[in-house]
Amino acid sequence: MNSSLKLSNRDRAVLMKAPFLAGLGNSALVRLMSMMTISTLPARKFVLREGESADAFYCVLNGYVRLFRLSREGREADIMVCAPGDTFAEHLLFSENVYRCNAQTAEPATLARFDMQAVRDLAQHDPEIAKALIAAVSRHLVGTMDCIANDRLFTAPQRVANYILSRCPADGSSASIRLPFQKSLLAGMLGLAPEALSRAFSSLRRVGVTVRGRIIQVGDVQALRNI
Amino acid sequence: MNSSLKLSNRDRAVLMKAPFLAGLGNSALVRLMSMMTISTLPARKFVLREGESADAFYCVLNGYVRLFRLSREGREADIMVCAPGDTFAEHLLFSENVYRCNAQTAEPATLARFDMQAVRDLAQHDPEIAKALIAAVSRHLVGTMDCIANDRLFTAPQRVANYILSRCPADGSSASIRLPFQKSLLAGMLGLAPEALSRAFSSLRRVGVTVRGRIIQVGDVQALRNI
DNA sequence: GTGGCTGATTGATCAGTATCAAATCCCCCA
């Protein structure tokens, strides 16, 4: 775990385009960025654990971070997967003071860390930052509500189809996309065991979906929409 | 559907204790309340529908409101159930401009309606209101994240046990609670068909849970925690 | 190139829950 104040150009670009920071004016931006710390983590590293005191929230600059909860027997359930540009745990700013789930890098990752108390103080006085926080938390809420609806309404192949469609250009009859992470991570996002994801992919073959490694080819996007 | 500016004492008390309004100072409170409208709705009445333009958000003063999404075949999946004091759709203030799910009263209900644009204007200038919004949306986010984890980690009887425990006083070896709504609504909240809820209750009999109508008696709270 | 490791697929089985149908219960109101 390497911690520094330095920021690569690439990471800086991601940070500036992150929904949480994108709409901010210069002074707010400078104040926020002056208080953040950057760290680079190896794969499978815990960023924070359920029950720990919530001292900071994070923005993913590179890699993917998995938020999940554990059952008593040690089974894991993914709650959210954060991609570059996403923040996480920022919704604890004005409510709980303890993390409610675990966060683990799914692969080597770079994160920006924001001290809760410092941002809380900023947000109190800067309506622009407050607004950015509302927008960030709202976006997460929309995502989790979608997740609940997907889990409850759709079967595994349908959820996989929805995911593929969400990453396809809206038009065109065929498409090819590349998964940005391992299939086991996608399985967790969709609430599936890896075996179930695999079977879902193979059941989508009959509607023209071909999978090779991380490459997914869709023969007929419209046909995929219908199941 | 009866719409008025009048507010019963009971409804007023609920409103003042609602998490969204509870922390506000007097001037913010007055401004917010001066722009809200009260309406009384019969059971099963749609408050808003997926796809409609998001012109307002609501606070439940009495009764329960079910947020749900429909599949193409007409199956329903509950996403959230709002009790007296809960707001809903307030997270669309600074993001989407279209409702993402349907809202329907589960029984006769009284709601306070807040105009989106008006509150948006207020929030821009009043950090106290912005903070209240962050807190309200954050609370919802915590709730939906819990919901995902529950769905994915626990079986039907476990989810029912969790629900019962969440409404039991923390101490004591036995307890008796009364469901504040129909069992079919609880089933939806837990992501179950009504039949599955019924079977879950009966499987909990062996750990000392007795159900008669809306009354649930728990013989041994601690025993319930262990499954 | 060739082990060796990790991740993915496939097969077999099983647990959990949805669904449909029928019987029963409960609650409200006349």
Place this chain on the structure above:
DNA sequence: TGGGGGATTTGATACTGATCAATCAGCCAC
């Protein structure tokens, strides 16, 4: 207090996805 009708329970069955085990594929280091 006695229906009456919606809500709930119960039974039978089918289906979905989890789990366990074994095989396979890809990738890296040597």
